[in-house]
């Protein structure tokens with residue numbers, strides 16, 4: 001099982017990740033950080049989630065296995 | 067002679083250079099990696115300079131990597147080291163300190179610089195590209211005097227919106243008739259223009275700036291049709307030039323940037339380029355061109371790192387992805403609109419700031435512009451990736 005987590009200490013809530021994978025990431029209005037809206041990633045999600053991890057200017061995203 | 071001990075030197079430690087270093091480690095390269103940059107503290111969130119950072123008064127740009135993150139991957143960062151020359155025969159990068167750093171492979175990731183607009187007295191006017199430029203732009207914003215922006219590309223318009231949010235009087239001068247129209251089509255460009263007007267920005271469009279002279283009160287901007295506009299302060303956003311001066315005469319082919327093949331290789335073995343500085347042949351245009359966008363720099367940089375590590379030459383050809391933010395609206399561009407394309411609203415309404423507009427010609431889908439409908443982003447990215455038609459875009463849309 002693979003999931004992605006947001007480091008609340010680094011995320012600036014700008015939402016570049018949302019632009020890359022809007023079904024996995026969301027920045028709700030007023031939220032100080034991005035939230036993950038899909039607990040378990042599907043194989044189809046992985047490519048775009050990995051792109052979001054690389055694109056995140058704050059390096060706030062990491063994949064978690066298991 | 068094997069040069070493998072010399073390791074890999076990456077010149078430019080921003081989006082593309084850092085991603086190339088990560089790509090090298092991801093691809094299994096275990097040798098030394100040296101990243102060098104002329105900025106003392108390189109590698110920060112550049113897109114935010116013209117957005118939230120200019121709107122804010124004192125927040126510093128976020129660093130893209132911490133020193134711990136670099137150390138954990140065994141990446142050496144030399145800040146404050148500009149490259150002044152490349153010796154492709156002896157495989158050396160010459161630095162501004164006079165050092166000669168040897169390499170087995172070198173990645174050119176020096177990006178672009180803001181094209182200067184210089185007054186007739188020789189003073190370069192402020193632009194917005196770096197951390198230092200942000201400080202200048204902020205002092206203009208805090209100065210309380212009206213700001214005249216020359217140029218109405220993404221950066222000019224974002225700066226206009228950020229300055230308006232701080233209550234600064236803003237006027238935009240541009241030679242184009244309707245800002246961004248060639249990139250997003252007339253409808254979306256018209257809506258953005260109205261948004262600026264509604265927020266109190268003023269525009270003078272359709273006449274290019276010919277020259278700028280200095281006056282006691284500020285500047286006189288001489289338009290190409292002979293009219294003159296007085297300005298208290300000026301900020302220029304008139305384009306960019308590749309940071310390739312240090313490569314002139316090196317043997318690396320230069321044409322609007324460092325020319326590479328789709329895998330990122332220049333004409334010189336062992337010399338690669340990625341990010342804004344790379345200029346890749348474009349079959350449709352019949353000449354090489356740069357693509358200056360954040361995720362492109364990151365993905366292409368990584369791809370070059372992977373290719374070097376794996377001794378491979380995988381071409382990089384992702385769907386172009388750009389965004390801009392003005393007055394709280396984030397507009398995403400996927401693919402690329404071409405001259406002569408028809409713009410079809412496939413979802414929502416442009417004037418509501420909630421839409422998907424497809425750019426197509428003879429049923430061939432070239433790009434989409436999206437605002438407010440984040441769900442559509444992945445749907446249309448996949449369509450563009452698979453070479454879908456306008457009909458496919460229409461049937462994938464949820465029009466309401």
Ligand SMILES: Cc1cc2nc3c(=O)[nH]c(=O)nc-3n(C[C@H](O)[C@H](O)[C@H](O)COP(=O)(O)OP(=O)(O)OC[C@H]3O[C@@H](n4cnc5c(N)ncnc54)[C@H](O)[C@@H]3O)c2cc1C
Nearest residue numbers: 078080081082104113148149176177341342358359360363
């Ligand atoms: C204000 C602004 C807003 C932007 N907004 C967006 C946006 O919303 N969306 C988007 O997709 N893109 C945006 N961009 C574009 C995006 O920032 C660039 O595409 C991206 O930064 C390119 O990364 P790069 O690593 O190729 O080059 P750069 O980020 O330009 O980095 C090049 C690095 O090389 C260094 N360097 C240059 N010459 C030398 C030398 N001779 N020796 C050593 N080091 C050198 C520089 O100091 C710099 O650190 C924006 C750009 C700006 C300026």
Ligand code: SF4
Nearest residue numbers: 011012014015017056
């Ligand atoms: S891209 Fe990174 S910093 Fe930005 S919202 Fe997403 S996780 Fe947060």
